[in-house]
Amino acid sequence: MKGFKKLLALAAAAAMITGTLGATNVWADEVPVSEAADESVKRGGDLKLGIGHDLVDLGVPSVGLTFQGSLIADTAIEHLCRYNQDGTLEPWLISGYEEDPDALTLTVHLREGIKFHDGSDFNADAVIFNWELWTENGNIELAGVTEYEKVDDYTIVVHLGEWNNAIATSCLYTAGAMISKEYYEANGQDAANANPCGTGPFVFSEWKKDQYVKFTANENYWIEGLPYLDSVEFDFINDPATQISAFLSGEIDAVLECSADTCLTLKSNGFESETKPLISGGASTILWYSCQDEGPMGNVDVRRAIASAIDMDAIWEYCSSQTGAIYDRTIQWGPNDVWSCNPETKGYPYSEEAAKEYLEKAGYPDGFDMVLYHISNSSQDEAICVLVQDYLAKVGINASIEAVDQTRLNTISGIDGEAFTGMTLSAGRAEVDLTTYYNRTFMPDGVRWVNQVDHFDDIVDTLTEGMTCKEFEEKEAACQKLSKMVIDDYCELLPMWTSSSAMYTHGNLKDHGIYQINYIIWTPEIAHFEE
Amino acid sequence: MGRYICKRLLQAILVIFLISVFSYFLMYLVPGDPVYAVLGSDITREQYMEQFYLMELDKPIIIRYVHWLTRFLTGDFGTSYRYSVPVSELLAQRLPITMYLGIISLVISVILGVLCGTICGTNRGKAADNILTVLANLGSVVPGFWLAVVGMYIFSMNLGWLPSYGFAFPWEGAGVAASLKQTIMPVVCLSVGSIAGLTRQMRSGMLEVIRQDYIRTARSKGLKESTVVVHHAMKNAIIPVVTIIGLSLRNIVSGAVTIETVFSITGMGSLLVNSILARDLPVIQACILIIAGMVAISNLVVDICYGYLDPRIRIQ
Numbered sequence: 001m002k003g004f005k006k007l008l009a010l011a012a013a014a015a016m017i018t019g020t021l022g023a024t025n026v027w028a029d030e031v032p033v034s035e036a037a038d039e040s041v042k043r044g045g046d047l048k049l050g051i052g053h054d055l056v057d058l059g060v061p062s063v064g065l066t067f068q069g070s071l072i073a074d075t076a077i078e079h080l081c082r083y084n085q086d087g088t089l090e091p092w093l094i095s096g097y098e099e100d101p102d103a104l105t106l107t108v109h110l111r112e113g114i115k116f117h118d119g120s121d122f123n124a125d126a127v128i129f130n131w132e133l134w135t136e137n138g139n140i141e142l143a144g145v146t147e148y149e150k151v152d153d154y155t156i157v158v159h160l161g162e163w164n165n166a167i168a169t170s171c172l173y174t175a176g177a178m179i180s181k182e183y184y185e186a187n188g189q190d191a192a193n194a195n196p197c198g199t200g201p202f203v204f205s206e207w208k209k210d211q212y213v214k215f216t217a218n219e220n221y222w223i224e225g226l227p228y229l230d231s232v233e234f235d236f237i238n239d240p241a242t243q244i245s246a247f248l249s250g251e252i253d254a255v256l257e258c259s260a261d262t263c264l265t266l267k268s269n270g271f272e273s274e275t276k277p278l279i280s281g282g283a284s285t286i287l288w289y290s291c292q293d294e295g296p297m298g299n300v301d302v303r304r305a306i307a308s309a310i311d312m313d314a315i316w317e318y319c320s321s322q323t324g325a326i327y328d329r330t331i332q333w334g335p336n337d338v339w340s341c342n343p344e345t346k347g348y349p350y351s352e353e354a355a356k357e358y359l360e361k362a363g364y365p366d367g368f369d370m371v372l373y374h375i376s377n378s379s380q381d382e383a384i385c386v387l388v389q390d391y392l393a394k395v396g397i398n399a400s401i402e403a404v405d406q407t408r409l410n411t412i413s414g415i416d417g418e419a420f421t422g423m424t425l426s427a428g429r430a431e432v433d434l435t436t437y438y439n440r441t442f443m444p445d446g447v448r449w450v451n452q453v454d455h456f457d458d459i460v461d462t463l464t465e466g467m468t469c470k471e472f473e474e475k476e477a478a479c480q481k482l483s484k485m486v487i488d489d490y491c492e493l494l495p496m497w498t499s500s501s502a503m504y505t506h507g508n509l510k511d512h513g514i515y516q517i518n519y520i521i522w523t524p525e526i527a528h529f530e531e
Numbered sequence: 532m533g534r535y536i537c538k539r540l541l542q543a544i545l546v547i548f549l550i551s552v553f554s555y556f557l558m559y560l561v562p563g564d565p566v567y568a569v570l571g572s573d574i575t576r577e578q579y580m581e582q583f584y585l586m587e588l589d590k591p592i593i594i595r596y597v598h599w600l601t602r603f604l605t606g607d608f609g610t611s612y613r614y615s616v617p618v619s620e621l622l623a624q625r626l627p628i629t630m631y632l633g634i635i636s637l638v639i640s641v642i643l644g645v646l647c648g649t650i651c652g653t654n655r656g657k658a659a660d661n662i663l664t665v666l667a668n669l670g671s672v673v674p675g676f677w678l679a680v681v682g683m684y685i686f687s688m689n690l691g692w693l694p695s696y697g698f699a700f701p702w703e704g705a706g707v708a709a710s711l712k713q714t715i716m717p718v719v720c721l722s723v724g725s726i727a728g729l730t731r732q733m734r735s736g737m738l739e740v741i742r743q744d745y746i747r748t749a750r751s752k753g754l755k756e757s758t759v760v761v762h763h764a765m766k767n768a769i770i771p772v773v774t775i776i777g778l779s780l781r782n783i784v785s786g787a788v789t790i791e792t793v794f795s796i797t798g799m800g801s802l803l804v805n806s807i808l809a810r811d812l813p814v815i816q817a818c819i820l821i822i823a824g825m826v827a828i829s830n831l832v833v834d835i836c837y838g839y840l841d842p843r844i845r846i847q
Binding site for chain 1: 621
């Protein structure tokens with residue numbers, strides 16, 4: 001598996017070198033080969049997916065959809081580009097794009113003849129509208145854009161104030177989910193949020209809050225002959241016993257985002273999760289130090305002591321054995337075995353002696369009291385905190401565990417979060433290009449954990465360099481340097497693993513793509529039932 | 532009687548008002564910034580401040596409470612933080628589901644509970660009494676969620692007769708048969724405890740009444756046994772049962788959290804729990820006041836029923 005991952009990483013690096021940075025990059029204007037309709041595939045069928053989390057936003061991606069919301073919205077709303085198996089971007093609603101770092105431009109060529117579900121045209125106006133809406137809704141990814149120039153109905157030139165090598169990812173994927181401009185303007189944001197109107201293979205049919213979301217096949221889908229299925233329905237089932245019963249009785253064809261209890265039961269019934277390692281992005285589980293604490297947590301040696309005191313490998317083994325999801329043990333904040341991952345970063349291996357030495361050095365030989373926050377509705381997080389508490393107690397650190405609700409957690413991690421003597425267990429994004437999400441935390445004007453981490457000048461400079469350099473080698477070096485600085489030098493956070501969620505089917509659902517490439521992507525247009 | 536009702540009504544209004552004050556102030560004492568409850572994480576300073584002023588967080592809490600109460604009394608329950616829709620719209624979706632299941636459950640519980648209790652009371656020590664009493668005792672101690680899981684295992688997973696989750700009204704797209712199938716297990720789980728409680732209470736009441744002189748007099752007058760039981764015994768035995776029925780009335784609007792969660796039914800119970808978890812203050816306030824109002828109304832109805840069933844209470 002490791003060799004395979006390295007191959008993928010090399011392929012990703014090669015694609016970055018030839019594709020994303022510096023060079024001109026144009027694709028032929030044709031339907032993606034892998035997505036052309038296959039006449040031998042069985043057509044029809046109503047797909048019912050049971051999902052463990054309900055959602056509140058659906059139809060306007062720029063308001064900030066959850067992982068689950070993004071996955072469900074993906075049924076009707078398509079991106080300009082998709083991630084492919086090697087973690088690089090593949091044009092989807094566009095025929096190609098060109099980056100010119102010297103001219104500070106990104107030129108995007110749109111596919112012609114595509115229509116939104118309301119019958120309006122997918123064109124430059126719609127794309128520019130979506131990008132502007134992204135920024136209007138408070139997202140920072142396109143903040144460096146100075147102008148969107150409409151060359152013609154199907155060509156746009158994005159002008160930047162200074163070069164940002166993540167601009168293609170930001171424009172074409174992160175902010176690249178396209179909804180109908182006409183529908184939004186005619187009905188407003190609330191209506192658009194409740195009625196996802198994109199170009200996708202399925203047309204939104206009904207959303208009963210906390211109960212289900214239904215889609216029916218788009219007869220006018222732009223790839224002829226697709227989709228194969230007649231309809232897709234996401235049913236929200238929170239209770240583990242109900243998830244198991246609904247799946248085993250055949251009421252649902254697949255269950256995803258399921259609890260650890262569900263995973264264990266399905267495993268004992270002979271089912272295996274279909275989740276694969278998510279090379280292009282997953283969720284990262286992290287212990288966040290409150291580095292700006294004026295007490296012990298502000299001392300880097302105390303943080304090193306904590307990192308050394310916890311046997312993270314043992315906790316990882318325990319947690320990964322409990323679920324069907326892939327838990328990829330990581331030392332760094334990001335996926336393993338990709339170009340941004342620094343093999344020189346060592347972290348702090350488990351050693352009680354080392355932990356005690358660090359505490360002595362920091363002036364806390366007898367330990368200290370601290371608090372350990374975790375989200376209240378996760379039994380796994382609670383179990384992790386109990387294990388961490390136990391390890392810390394062995395070196396004299398007395399950690400009290402406090403379960404907090406999402407609002408409290410958002411307050412701690414938000415722009416007004418206050419430093420405290422302790423840590424918070426929480427999840428974060430984990431993607432190949434660190435610069436697309438490290439800036440939200442490590443830049444002084446960031447929005448997440450910004451008052452918990454320290455904003456050292458060298459970190460900020462390296463991050464800026466990583467975002468603005470023109471050559472891939474420079475970016476790779478900056479990302480790897482950043483990774484080492486954050487973990488080894490300043491010990492700003494303690495990553496545990498990257499993961500997705502478990503996903504079980506009865507074996508007859510094929511080519512669904514759920515949790516195969518990215519946490520929030522699936523391939524509804526080619527999903528089908530086998531005979 | 533009119534004065535009695537007015538007095539009870541004023542007491543109910545005072546109770547509801549006090550509940551509204553306590554619940555409003557308590558929710559703001561919970562740690563965590565309410566702005567983040569609305570906007571989630573990753574927000575900029577501009578977004579934060581815009582929402583801060585929109586929620587009137589710059590004003591004293593008493594002013595906010597007065598504004599909220601004024602709007603509430605005019606039918607404006609505010610907008611849900613979590614769902615971004617008017618709370619009244621949410622309640623209009625959720626309340627009918629809970630009321631539908633609650634009313635069916637209550638009707639079944641009252642009919643079966645009173646009937647079984649009467650059978651037990653009039654057949655003391657006989658086989659029917661013994662069997663029903665054992666079943667009632669079992670029904671009282673078995674939790675609804677356990678019944679739900681067992682029911683799911685038997686009727687969904689093994690027999691495939693009933694669905695594990697979901698709810699639709701008979702007049703909705705799924706049809707009457709599908710709706711009926713979805714309704715059976717939740718209603719049974721909601722009713723078993725109530726039937727058991729009412730049976731036990733009714734049995735005790737009947738045993739107490741059936742030995743009274745006026746029952747013996749009725750029998751000695753040559754009245755039919757059914758007339759004695761229905762017209763003389765039941766009317767007196769049912770007074771304590773009315774109290775239990777009154778307490779059950781509030782479930783018609785508050786729902787049963789565990790049952791709704793297990794069967795993924797989007798009623799008031801699940802709405803209230805999800806809103807508490809998401810710190811959705813407008814929804815929490817509206818739910819609490821509606822439930823408090825229902826409790827007050829059911830208490831009032833019970834008091835009036837007492838007066839009807841036992842004139843001595845009216846006179847006192």
